[in-house]
Structure formats: C-alpha cells, structure tokens
Amino acid sequence: MQPPAIAIRGAHKRYGEITAVNGLDLEVPAGVCFGLLGPNGAGKSTTMRLLTAQSLADEGEITVLGHTLPAQSKQARMQMGVVPQLDNLDIELTCRQVLSVFARLYRVARHERHAAIARALAIANLTARADTRVSELSGGMRRRLLVARGLIHQPRLVLLDEPTVGLDPQIRQELWSLIDSLRSAGVTMLMSTHYIEEAERLADVVAVMSAGRVIAQGTPAELTLAHAGERVVEVYGTPERLAEVGELAAARGWSSRRSGPAVAIMHAESLGEEVPDGTTRPANLEDAFVALTGEEIE
Amino acid sequence: MSSTPPGTPVRAVRRLEPAALAGVMTRDIVLFGRYWKATTFSSIVQPTIYLLAFAAGIGALVNRVGHVPYLDYVATGVVATAVLFSSAFPGMFNTFVRWRFQRTYDALLAAPVDVEELVTAEVLWISLRAGVYGLAPILVGIVFGLHPAVGMLLVVPIGFLTGFGFAAFGVLLAAIAKTIDNFNYVTSAVLTPMFLVAGTFFPITSLPAGIRVVARFNPLYHCVQLVRDASLGSLGVADLAHAGVLALFAIVMWRLAIWRLGKRLID
Numbered sequence: 385m386q387p388p389a390i391a392i393r394g395a396h397k398r399y400g401e402i403t404a405v406n407g408l409d410l411e412v413p414a415g416v417c418f419g420l421l422g423p424n425g426a427g428k429s430t431t432m433r434l435l436t437a438q439s440l441a442d443e444g445e446i447t448v449l450g451h452t453l454p455a456q457s458k459q460a461r462m463q464m465g466v467v468p469q470l471d472n473l474d475i476e477l478t479c480r481q482v483l484s485v486f487a488r489l490y491r492v493a494r495h496e497r498h499a500a501i502a503r504a505l506a507i508a509n510l511t512a513r514a515d516t517r518v519s520e521l522s523g524g525m526r527r528r529l530l531v532a533r534g535l536i537h538q539p540r541l542v543l544l545d546e547p548t549v550g551l552d553p554q555i556r557q558e559l560w561s562l563i564d565s566l567r568s569a570g571v572t573m574l575m576s577t578h579y580i581e582e583a584e585r586l587a588d589v590v591a592v593m594s595a596g597r598v599i600a601q602g603t604p605a606e607l608t609l610a611h612a613g614e615r616v617v618e619v620y621g622t623p624e625r626l627a628e629v630g631e632l633a634a635a636r637g638w639s640s641r642r643s644g645p646a647v648a649i650m651h652a653e654s655l656g657e658e659v660p661d662g663t664t665r666p667a668n669l670e671d672a673f674v675a676l677t678g679e680e681i682e
Numbered sequence: 683m684s685s686t687p688p689g690t691p692v693r694a695v696r697r698l699e700p701a702a703l704a705g706v707m708t709r710d711i712v713l714f715g716r717y718w719k720a721t722t723f724s725s726i727v728q729p730t731i732y733l734l735a736f737a738a739g740i741g742a743l744v745n746r747v748g749h750v751p752y753l754d755y756v757a758t759g760v761v762a763t764a765v766l767f768s769s770a771f772p773g774m775f776n777t778f779v780r781w782r783f784q785r786t787y788d789a790l791l792a793a794p795v796d797v798e799e800l801v802t803a804e805v806l807w808i809s810l811r812a813g814v815y816g817l818a819p820i821l822v823g824i825v826f827g828l829h830p831a832v833g834m835l836l837v838v839p840i841g842f843l844t845g846f847g848f849a850a851f852g853v854l855l856a857a858i859a860k861t862i863d864n865f866n867y868v869t870s871a872v873l874t875p876m877f878l879v880a881g882t883f884f885p886i887t888s889l890p891a892g893i894r895v896v897a898r899f900n901p902l903y904h905c906v907q908l909v910r911d912a913s914l915g916s917l918g919v920a921d922l923a924h925a926g927v928l929a930l931f932a933i934v935m936w937r938l939a940i941w942r943l944g945k946r947l948i949d
Contacts, residue, residue, distance in 0.1 A: 461792065474713070
C-alpha cells in the first residue's frame, strides 16, 4: 500500500483568541478524492493553508507527499497543485501567460512548457481562449483556469479549497465534471467544501470537520448509515405538532432535526412502533451531517 | 499521474533558487509588456520636468556650483530623483496592491516560492528598471548641452544599487502599512525631503550644519555624489564610501523587507 498523500497529527492553530484548528488528525490516502466537509468556520481553509505552509501550525506534525512541513514545504509544493477559494488570477494576463508564469514557478522544463500549457488549457476546456485576457473571461472560465493553473505541472496531489463556492449552479456543474475527470485520472485530491451535494457527488471519502477537528470519517454511504441510519421518517404538521414530535424524539433519545416544514427522525428502521406517522425516505449525507454537527447547511 | 511525472523531480532546495526568481520576474516582465508605456512615460517625464524647471529657473541665477555648470549639476543630480521615483513607489504600491487587493502573493506562495524569493525577485525587477530609467535625465541633459562621457554608463549600475535599496524600502513600507493611504505620510514626510536634501539641486554644504549631518545619512545623497562623479569624470576614493553606503542600505532594507512581509504573509 502506498504511503498517505497527507498525514496530519495533532495539529493546532490559534489566531489570538480563536482556535481555528484544534487537535486535527487527518490522513488522506493516495489516489482518492477526499472531501473535507464542514460548516463555515470549521477550520477547513486554515487546514488548506497549513498544507502549503502559508500558515504554520502551533503544534502537531504535518507530512505532505512524504515531506515534513514546514521545513520541507517547498519540496511538497513542487508536487502539489493548489486551487484557491478566492480567485487570485492576474487579470491583466492572458490564459496562456498565466499558465506560462506558473509553469516556470513549478519548474516545468523549458522544452516541456509548451506541451504542459497546451495540456492544461485542454483539461480546462480553454484552448480556444488561450490568448484571451483573464479580465475578459466569464466566471466559469476563470474558475477553470484556476484549476488548470494548479495542474500545469501534473501534480501528484491537488488541493481544492471550496472549489465552487459562490458559483452559479451551471458553473458548479462545469467544475464538478472537471473534478470528476481528474478523479477518474487517479489524481489525489483534497477538496474542502461546505456543500453536502458536492462532497456526496465527488468525494470517495468524506471527513466531517467541526470546530477545528475531524469528528467523523468514511465514504458518504458509511457516514450516512452510521449517523442517520437507513431510513428517515419526516413528520409534517402544525408548529404545535412539530414541537410535540421534537419533544418525543428528545425524550426517547432519537436523533432528529428540523427539516423545513417537518421534523426528520433518523434511524427510522430501528425505532419500533412508537415512531409517529410520517413520510419515510432513504437517509442521506445531509441527515448524517446535521446529526453530527448540529448545523443545517446549504 | 500518481507516480512522479517528469518535470517535477524531487530535489534538495536551495535558498534563492534561480528558477523561483525567474518565475516571479517572468510575471513582472509580462505585466511590464502591458504597462511599459505609462511606466516609462512617468519615470522619464517627471525628472525631466524637474531638470528643465531647475536648469531654466535656478540656472538663470546660478552659473555654476563649484566648477560644475548648473545644467550638468542638476542633470546628474536628478538621476537620483528618477531612481527614487521608479523604485520606492512601485515597491510600495505594487506590493500593497498585489498582496492585499489582487491576492497575487497568496497564489505565488502556494507554488514552490518562498517569501525571500518573492521579495528578492520583485525588488530585483524594480531596481533593474530603475537603473535604466536613471539614464533618462542624463539623456535629456545631453540634449540640452551636457557633455556625453563613457562614465555615464555607470549610471545604470549605480541606479540599480540605489533602486534596490529603495524598492526594498517600499516593500517594507507596504508590509507595515495598514491602508494604502498610509503611503501619503511617507511620500510627504520622508521621500520629498529626501530627494530635496540630497545635493540634487543645491549642494548640501549650503544647508545648516544640523541638516547637513542628517543629509549624509540620506542614501540618495550618496547616489547623487556617485552619479555626478562618474558622469563628470571625477571618480575618487570617496566614491567607494558612497557605494558602500548604498550597498549597506540595499542589504539592510532587503532583509527587513523579507522579514516584515514574511510576518504578514505567513501566519
């Protein structure tokens, strides 16, 4: 078995009063798309910054592609691609120029640069836009160029920090198929997201992060089964009825949550006859996520 | 892609890797291709205006400073002004804008580039440019009667050395500044007196004793002396000291800029 692409043990990162990462343990195996799912403020972006040594951990051990951080972070960064959450492209440059600058930064040999740029443009479906200035690209194209930039040197590991945050649904779909094709190509990816659907669709393994640490980990199916069961029963009714069902669930120690106009009760398959009447549906990752973090998210 | 692909060999890392410097500077050069007209215009026109205004205005009253014709005196002096403007301002504003507004430095530091390489490459690029722009007042002076001399070619390396210090000084200020408006204080309170009290337009010996002492700590003063001596064929032992001060200023500012910006970029 290959050594893990990323291993974080006991990482802590404090900013003044705020503890962004609080005893984080994380192991990302090679060859998988690993989703880091958590609400805003869970410490996902700080974790990403720790992995590029743009933040330095107060405590803990971090190894990326066999290199110990922060001392060997540059070696790690040579083999790692980073797709940031915030667009930091040079808007005055053309797509080709952006890629050319990063090809040099990533030490792509001179005779390989031309082919590397062409390949990255093709992956991001931007070949026809190679000589268009970034400022003239659409939002979706800029996002794809950010991905292309992170892939210019055929990295062994790609970090994607909230790759589709704030994007239109259509652009999100574009990005998803791009990430999916990378996954099929066997690129190891660590993707942070606070979109359940994104993690569910793209990630082979999901780690749920809350308050600076990982609180659960598994495939989306495993997480769902472990924390929400096989089925969920949704009880609809008046606010009074919903409050009553909520109290009953609390009294019985059932895992439940408010879900729009209903109360959803997890593990419906194992609750016996006391379960109130309602609509039964298969449990999903969102149920598990809410059960784990106590937070409703997008 | 899971095995190590060609082009990204695992290697030991040295400090100040040429590939990292070249990568950052490539970006600067490509951007310069966009902006060279405006940058060159302002870098040349501003000192030219100083040169012409002083040469025409003061030159009508003053024929010579010592044995040097006033036009020659000002043309060689304004080199330092041109170098200052084309190094300190890009150092401050480019750094601040790229770091805070465009997040460019975040992107660069996620690649295999460290803060030392980033700052060095940016400062190198600015100072190379400043060295070349330093020639502008000399060329304008020649048009108006300054006698060309081979020693004037030394203006480029002198301008580079001076520009390196001031570009790094600009980066240091950008790393300290809270908002971009903070630069107004520096421009009015530091840079303006600096270029006036540097022996550019009048010898610092005509200043009161106290200010004269302060002026000797002004790196621009040493730049002015060095350029004048090189251009007018009067290089001497004292110029080694002038070059030494500029080198010291450059090294100190360079290290300070790396240290300070590093504190802000890596948390």
